[in-house]
Amino acid sequence: MTITTKLPLLCFLLCCCYVSGETLFSNVTTRSFEDGYSHLFGDGNLVRGDDGKSVRLLLDRYTGSGFISSDLYKYGLFSAKMKLPSEYTAGVVVAFYTSNGDVFEKTHDELDFEFLGNIYGKEWRFQTNVYGNGSTNRGREERYTLWFDPTKEFHRYSILWTANNIIFYVDEVPIREVVRSDAMGGDYPSKPMSLYATIWDASSWATSGGKYKVNYKYAPFVSEYTDLLLQGCSVHPIQQLPDSSCAELERANYAVVTPQRRTSMTKFRHNYMYYSYCYDTLRYPVAPPECVRIPSEQSRFKDSGRLKFGAHRRSKRRTRAGFRTKDHLDI
Ligand SMILES: *[C@@H]1O[C@H](CO)[C@@H](O)[C@H](O)[C@H]1NC(C)=O
Numbered sequence: 001m002t003i004t005t006k007l008p009l010l011c012f013l014l015c016c017c018y019v020s021g022e023t024l025f026s027n028v029t030t031r032s033f034e035d036g037y038s039h040l041f042g043d044g045n046l047v048r049g050d051d052g053k054s055v056r057l058l059l060d061r062y063t064g065s066g067f068i069s070s071d072l073y074k075y076g077l078f079s080a081k082m083k084l085p086s087e088y089t090a091g092v093v094v095a096f097y098t099s100n101g102d103v104f105e106k107t108h109d110e111l112d113f114e115f116l117g118n119i120y121g122k123e124w125r126f127q128t129n130v131y132g133n134g135s136t137n138r139g140r141e142e143r144y145t146l147w148f149d150p151t152k153e154f155h156r157y158s159i160l161w162t163a164n165n166i167i168f169y170v171d172e173v174p175i176r177e178v179v180r181s182d183a184m185g186g187d188y189p190s191k192p193m194s195l196y197a198t199i200w201d202a203s204s205w206a207t208s209g210g211k212y213k214v215n216y217k218y219a220p221f222v223s224e225y226t227d228l229l230l231q232g233c234s235v236h237p238i239q240q241l242p243d244s245s246c247a248e249l250e251r252a253n254y255a256v257v258t259p260q261r262r263t264s265m266t267k268f269r270h271n272y273m274y275y276s277y278c279y280d281t282l283r284y285p286v287a288p289p290e291c292v293r294i295p296s297e298q299s300r301f302k303d304s305g306r307l308k309f310g311a312h313r314r315s316k317r318r319t320r321a322g323f324r325t326k327d328h329l330d331i
């Protein structure tokens with residue numbers, strides 16, 4: 001993908017975001033690694049930067065690695081600038097997510113960014129997912145590509161979770177919003193969660209459904225993090241104290257999808273989303289309650305929820321460039 005083909009959207013996304021020169025998350029205080037997080041697993045494979053705010057996570061043939069927020073939060077904004085491993089990364093998964101799976105084994109909640117590595121010369125893809133109260137048999141996956149190369153520079157990835165909505169952001173662009181409804185019931189995450197960042201070997205499924213495994217000839221695979229932001233309401237994991245102080249979060253600028261942001265979200269989804277559970281009518285004949293099936297959008301997707309071949313404006317260009325192959329559509 002050349003930069004020229006991505007330029008129009010890039011301009012569109014940037015122009016509508018940097019109006020005042022301040023960024024959407026500039027009021028959120030950054031937190032040093034020391035203050036907010038701790039090493040989760042992977043022995044020597046978590047490497048802290050000298051600046052106190054950066055961390056690198058490594059995957060080698062012995063282990064992946066990860067870190068976790070020191071507190072649990074009931075509602076919050078969880079955000080980091082990240083740079084993904086480059087070169088050959090098939091089978092590698094870099095995850096940035098909130099979960100309480102360690103506390104609630106059977107009824108856990110989870111909000112995910114999962115970045116899926118790829119074979120040489122092919123781009124990273126990623127998925128977002130939402131689980132509530134152990135709804136693991138009702139996956140809510142969406143899959144996308146990006147308008148930039150995530151291995152070249154740092155980009156910000158953020159998960160906002162309030163009592164009313166969930167928003168996934170890439171840089172300043174909201175890419176997905178889940179609005180809480182009564183019909184969702186317990187499927188809307190509602191118990192305190194921790195933030196997790198991990199890198200691990202997902203050879204069995206990550207790339208073309210497991211066809212391409214991690215090749216440790218290219219190890220270590222290094223994922224970098226900096227400027228971690230966490231604005232949340234920390235709570236005791238079991239007592240789940242009232243979250244009145246969290247009203248501040250709901251009032252934050254970034255908790256609202258303004259009309260302008262909605263336009264950039266729609267544009268992103270039109271250009272970069274290649275699978276949505278909402279359009280997967282084989283899996284969900286009746287759409288899950290939070291889904292809004294838009295006829296014009298639905299016509300671009302097959303019953304499997306995957307984009308029809310050629311339905312992407314972008315993918316047409318890429319087909320001509322000889323980039324795209326079948327495995328791209330595998331979910
Ligand atoms: C940051 O805080 C200032 C002062 O409270 C406020 O005027 C401004 O709108 C806030 N910016 C964002 C992006 O939330």
Ligand SMILES: *[C@@H]1O[C@H](CO)[C@@H](O)[C@H](O)[C@H]1NC(C)=O
Pocket residue numbers: 107133185186187190
């Ligand atoms: C979560 O699941 C448990 C066990 O199935 C159930 O007892 C509880 O009522 C559920 N909570 C919500 C909020 O739906």
